[in-house]
Amino acid sequence: MKIIGEKINGTLKKVRRAIEERDSTFIGELALSQVSAGADWLDINAGTAPDRETEDLLWLVECVQDVTDIPLCLDSANPEPLTAAAGIVARTPMINSISLEQQKIREILPVVREYRCDVIALAMDDGGIPASTEERLRIIHNLMEEMDKAGVTPDRIYLDPLVMGIATNTASGGIALETIRSAATLYEGVHFCAGLSNISFGLPQRSLINQVFLTLAIEAGLDTAILNPLDRELRGAILATELVLGRDRHCQRYTRASKNGLIGRVAVS
Amino acid sequence: MKIIGEKINGTLKKVRRAIEERDSTFIGELALSQVSAGADWLDINAGTAPDRETEDLLWLVECVQDVTDIPLCLDSANPEPLTAAAGIVARTPMINSISLEQQKIREILPVVREYRCDVIALAMDDGGIPASTEERLRIIHNLMEEMDKAGVTPDRIYLDPLVMGIATNTASGGIALETIRSAATLYEGVHFCAGLSNISFGLPQRSLINQVFLTLAIEAGLDTAILNPLDRELRGAILATELVLGRDRHCQRYTRASKNGLIGRVAVS
Numbered sequence: 001m002k003i004i005g006e007k008i009n010g011t012l013k014k015v016r017r018a019i020e021e022r023d024s025t026f027i028g029e030l031a032l033s034q035v036s037a038g039a040d041w042l043d044i045n046a047g048t049a050p051d052r053e054t055e056d057l058l059w060l061v062e063c064v065q066d067v068t069d070i071p072l073c074l075d076s077a078n079p080e081p082l083t084a085a086a087g088i089v090a091r092t093p094m095i096n097s098i099s100l101e102q103q104k105i106r107e108i109l110p111v112v113r114e115y116r117c118d119v120i121a122l123a124m125d126d127g128g129i130p131a132s133t134e135e136r137l138r139i140i141h142n143l144m145e146e147m148d149k150a151g152v153t154p155d156r157i158y159l160d161p162l163v164m165g166i167a168t169n170t171a172s173g174g175i176a177l178e179t180i181r182s183a184a185t186l187y188e189g190v191h192f193c194a195g196l197s198n199i200s201f202g203l204p205q206r207s208l209i210n211q212v213f214l215t216l217a218i219e220a221g222l223d224t225a226i227l228n229p230l231d232r233e234l235r236g237a238i239l240a241t242e243l244v245l246g247r248d249r250h251c252q253r254y255t256r257a258s259k260n261g262l263i264g265r266v267a268v269s
Numbered sequence: 270m271k272i273i274g275e276k277i278n279g280t281l282k283k284v285r286r287a288i289e290e291r292d293s294t295f296i297g298e299l300a301l302s303q304v305s306a307g308a309d310w311l312d313i314n315a316g317t318a319p320d321r322e323t324e325d326l327l328w329l330v331e332c333v334q335d336v337t338d339i340p341l342c343l344d345s346a347n348p349e350p351l352t353a354a355a356g357i358v359a360r361t362p363m364i365n366s367i368s369l370e371q372q373k374i375r376e377i378l379p380v381v382r383e384y385r386c387d388v389i390a391l392a393m394d395d396g397g398i399p400a401s402t403e404e405r406l407r408i409i410h411n412l413m414e415e416m417d418k419a420g421v422t423p424d425r426i427y428l429d430p431l432v433m434g435i436a437t438n439t440a441s442g443g444i445a446l447e448t449i450r451s452a453a454t455l456y457e458g459v460h461f462c463a464g465l466s467n468i469s470f471g472l473p474q475r476s477l478i479n480q481v482f483l484t485l486a487i488e489a490g491l492d493t494a495i496l497n498p499l500d501r502e503l504r505g506a507i508l509a510t511e512l513v514l515g516r517d518r519h520c521q522r523y524t525r526a527s528k529n530g531l532i533g534r535v536a537v538s
Contacts, residue, residue, distance in 0.1 A: 166512060167520060173513035199513070203520060204527040205505070212509040215484045236474070240481040243435060244442035244468070251436060251472060258473040 001218060001238050002041075004073050004094070004193070004226040005034035008060060010047025019046065019056050027063040035068050037229035037262070041094055042068075044085070045075035054081040061085050073120075073226075079107040086115040094118040096226075097160065098147075100125035100139050105146055113150040120158045120193050121147065123179060129162050131169075133178045136161060140183050144190075158193035158224055159183055166209070167202035173213060177220045184221035192217075193224040196234070211237040219245060236263030270487060270507050271310070273342050273363070273462070273495040274303035277329060279316025288315065288325050296332040304337050306498035306531070310363055311337075313354070314344035323350040330354050342389075342495075348376040355384040363387040365495075366429065367416075369394035369408050374415055382419040389427045389462050390416065392448060398431050400438075402447045405430060409452050413459075427462035427493055428452055435478070436471035442482060446489045453490035461486075462493040465503070480506040488514060505532030 007030050010016050018026040031042055042064060046056035053076065061072060074085045075096040086093055095112050097120035098104040112119045121143050123129070123136040130136050140159060147157060161179035164172040176199075180192050199213045200206035211233055214225065218241045227234050235257065243254040257263050276299050279285050287295040300311055311333060315325035322345065330341060343354045344365040355362055364381050366389035367373040381388045390412050392398070392405040399405050409428060416426060430448035433441040445468075449461050468482045469475035480502055483494065487510045496503050504526065512523040526532045 166515075170512075170515045170517065170520065172515075174515040203512075204524060205509075205532065208505050208509045208532070209513060212484050212506065213513050215481050216488055216510070216513060219485055219488065236477050237481065240474075240477045241485070243439075243472075243478060244482045244485060246435075246439045246441075246443040248439065251439065254478075255473060263474065263477070 001222075001242060002224045003039050003229050003238075004041045004043050004096075004224065005037075005039035005229045006043050006195075006226050007034055007228060007230075008042055008064065009045040009075070010056065010060075011045065016047055019060065022059065024063045024066070027060060028067040031064045031068050031070075034229050035070050038235070039070065039229040040224075041071050041073040043073040043075050043096060043226060045096075046081065050078070053078060054084050057081040057085050058088060061088060065090055074117075079111055082108065082111045083114075086111055086117060092117060094120065094158070096120045097122050098143075099123075100143050100146070102126055109146065109150050109152075112147075112152055116156075118156045118158065119147070119152060120160050122160045123162050129164065131175075133175050133182065136175070136179045137182055137186070140179075140187075144187060154187055154189040155191070157187075158191040159187075160193050160195075163194050163196065163198045163213070165198055165201040165203075167200075173199060173216070176213075177216055180217060180220040180222055191224055192222045193226065194222055195226045207231075207233050210234065214238065215241045218242070232262065232264045239263055270491075270511060271493045272308050272498050272507075273310045273312050273365075273493065274306075274308035274498045275312050275464075275495050276303055276497060276499075277311055277333065278314040278344070279325065279329075280314065285316055288329065291328065293332045293335070296329060297336040300333045300337050300339070303498050304339050307504070308339065308498040309493075310340050310342040312342040312344050312365060312495060314365075315350065319347070322347060323353050326350040326354050327357065330357060334359055343386075348380055351377065351380045352383075355380055355386060361385060361387065363389065363427070365389045366391050367412075368392075369412050369415070371395055378415065378419050378421075381416075381421055385425075387425045387427065388416070388421060389429050391429045392431050398433065400444075402444050402451065405444070405448045406451055406455070409448075409456075413456060423456055423458040424460070426456075427460040428456075429462050429464075432463050432465065432467045432482070434467055434470040434472075436469075442468060442485070445482075446485055449486060449489040449491055460493055461491045462495065463491055464495045476500075476502050479503065483507065484510045487511070501531060501533045508532055 071091040073094040095117045098108045099122040161176045163176045196210045200209035239254045340360040342363040364386045367377045368391040430445045432445045465479045469478035508523045
């Protein structure tokens with residue numbers, strides 16, 4: 001199970017301020033803390049201000065690369081900042097994200113091709129996020145064809161089933177799990193990536209729901225997640241799930257993490 | 270998901286003492302607290318002293334039936350106490366347990382047949398608990414044949430895959446899950462029941478492992494578990510799993526339990 005650290009995100013207030021004030025110490029610490037906690041990539045999102053997104057993203061990339069050589073996951077909806085950042089990163093980046101939306105195929109997929117990036121591919125098109133598993137699989141099918149034409153091999157693709165809230169549709173969990181399970185049998189070598197927190201939107205004790213969903217998604221085939229690597233509960237869920245599924249030789253990763261205080265619970269009243 | 274409350278067990282020190290002192294108040298409270306917490310059956314185990322097991326079991330059954338009419342799960346390795354207790358229970362009991370061991374087929378299965386009990390059937394024979402999924406499925410096949418001959422219909426059978434510790438064999442979790450998954454496709458209408466705590470024996474932060482295993486087992490087909498219904502963490506795992514799997518209409522059971530403080534976490538340092 002690989003982790004994309006989610007904390008360097010310009011839509012979060014503290015990060016937004018650090019970007020505006022060019023507080024490289026704050027960003028550097030945010031990077032290093034996630035790396036020490038075991039992140040495999042760091043997501044870098046400069047926020048949504050179109051007039052300075054490129055400049056801000058380049059500054060963030062430099063801040064992070066000043067303190068660590070972890071690969072970066074460049075997170076933007078726009079080709080300009082992605083192209084600029086892909087040109088200065090030290091290691092092959094991941095692009096977050098493309099989809100079957102025409103703008104993404106036309107403008108973002110060429111960046112993925114040119115810089116031979118890894119890429120997160122969302123199961124949606126210009127009609128939005130489809131309600132059913134079948135529709136998502138149809139979109140994934142077309143997306144895989146587009147990426148194949150662009151020379152993007154399956155091992156570079158991280159399919160995101162798009163996890164929606166259970167509160168508005170109780171089938172949401174099953175749809176995401178079934179999309180992963182089915183696509184895993186259809187596309188050999190492809191990866192699966194998801195954000196977790198949508199699933200529990202509007203419900204109480206959200207971290208419990210997020211953990212249970214993470215456990216079930218790992219069993220279904222999820223091998224990458226965008227999350228806060230400092231979250232001891234999610235780390236615990238990942239390590240315990242891999243342990244129960246027989247993927248932790250001699251139980252070493254679980255017992256070592258437990259001993260080092262990296263997994264555990266936060267009391268919920 | 271149905272719960273068999275596990276707390277009235279004469280191998281536990283406090284319960285042993287209550288049985289010896291004929292402390293019906295203690296036993297009555299142990300029964301009522303589990304019923305209020307949502308148990309569907311109460312397991313009744315009188316301990317292992319052969320000279321007084323029948324007498325003790327009958328006393329326990331009477332204590333419990335004085336305060337509640339919940340169905341009972343009569344837990345013994347011996348036919349005498351089971352026959353005596355099956356004769357006095359107010360509602361159809363469950364028998365815990367039979368297996369393919371010759372003594373069980375010869376002595377316990379007739380009790381199940383005579384009193385038309387539900388029954389927990391363990392995937393083991395006189396050779397012990399088999400190491401592989403295939404061997405367990407072979408035993409289950411033979412057990413199902415024996416029960417069919419005795420007229421025990423699948424809806425009365427609770428197959429127990431026998432959950433072993435991960436610490437001694439990292440494949441243990443996968444074997445139990447795969448046994449449930451395969452048997453569920455082979456035997457329509459049959460139930461699955463398991464004890465949870467063995468899985469984490471010898472490992473740190475056991476409740477985390479137990480919860481993750483429970484979540485994966487429910488997805489695999491487990492519909493009954495022997496556990497402490499007062500355990501807020503296990504209750505939380507069950508309700509959140511059913512929620513994520515789309516089995517909680519309007520999210521009502523989960524949100525109500527959360528509101529009533531029935532689910533939650535215990536802080537682990």
